[in-house]
Amino acid sequence: GENVEQHPSTLSVQEGDSAVIKCTYSDSASNYFPWYKQELGKRPQLIIDIRSNVGEKKDQRIAVTLNKTAKHFSLHITETQPEDSAVYFCAAIDGDSNYQLIWGAGTKLIIKP
Amino acid sequence: GAVVSQHPSRVICKSGTSVKIECRSLDFQATTMFWYRQFPKQSLMLMATSNEGSKATYEQGVEKDKFLINHASLTLSTLTVTSAHPEDSSFYICSARSGGVNNSPLHFGNGTRLTVT
Numbered sequence A: 001g002e003n004v005e006q007h008p009s010t011l012s013v014q015e016g017d018s019a020v021i022k023c024t025y026s027d028s029a030s031n032y033f034p035w036y037k038q039e040l041g042k043r044p045q046l047i048i049d050i051r052s053n054v055g056e057k058k059d060q061r062i063a064v065t066l067n068k069t070a071k072h073f074s075l076h077i078t079e080t081q082p083e084d085s086a087v088y089f090c091a092a093i094d095g096d097s098n099y100q101l102i103w104g105a106g107t108k109l110i111i112k113p
Numbered sequence B: 001g002a003v004v005s006q007h008p009s010r011v012i013c014k015s016g017t018s019v020k021i022e023c024r025s026l027d028f029q030a031t032t033m034f035w036y037r038q039f040p041k042q043s044l045m046l047m048a049t050s051n052e053g054s055k056a057t058y059e060q061g062v063e064k065d066k067f068l069i070n071h072a073s074l075t076l077s078t079l080t081v082t083s084a085h086p087e088d089s090s091f092y093i094c095s096a097r098s099g100g101v102n103n104s105p106l107h108f109g110n111g112t113r114l115t116v117t
Helices: none
Strands: A004-007 A010-014 A019-025 A032-038 A045-051 A056-059 A062-067 A072-077 A086-094 A100-103 A107-112 B004-007 B010-013 B019-025 B032-038 B045-051 B067-073 B076-081 B090-097 B106-108 B112-116
Touching: A004 A086, A010 A019, A019 A086, A019 A107, A032 A062, A045 A056, A045 A062, A045 B106, A072 A086, B004 B090, B010 B019, B019 B032, B019 B090, B019 B112, B032 B067, B032 B076, B045 B067, B045 B076, B076 B090
Parallel strands: A010 A107, B010 B112
Antiparallel strands: A004 A019, A019 A072, A032 A045, A032 A086, A056 A062, A062 A072, A086 A100, A086 A107, B004 B019, B019 B076, B032 B045, B032 B090, B067 B076, B090 B106, B090 B112
């Protein structure tokens, strides 16, 4: 089955700087990689996702890159703002297990004013 | 966009009682829904996969007799925590895929904060 590792567990950046969160996965057959943002006490919300047929996807200040050879994908947030502070989870789909999502452990992103 | 509605958002119950949590897909049909449990400062832990019209698939270590799942229609799945104990206190959250393919986005309900006294 799939295994997803996420780093770092906590990331503190100055407002306006960029933040990068990295994830690795183990199953080369995985073909879908979403990123979720979860604010304290609230549900995870999809912020961006990428499928294995592309290497990069961008949506305003957020981008995700995928390296299938190395089996890792990263979330990039540019020009960070205080409202970006949250916990971010990466995930990969597990084709062996009813296509459930296998989650990373999460990264707490802190934006310092 | 796709909306998943989950109720109640918060519930406090006494030990030994049962609590039912509902998860509804409001604008799409969901043949599969996922139930998660989340402890403070931790990632989502999949409890079970709910399949419309058939038995749920439980993850290892999750007691199926304690966490009863019913997925009677394409828009409703319920999780019943039976004979609740304080250690069952947690944040429970459901999710469903809006697309018909397995690599489509997962949409989450708002979650249910369960406190067992």
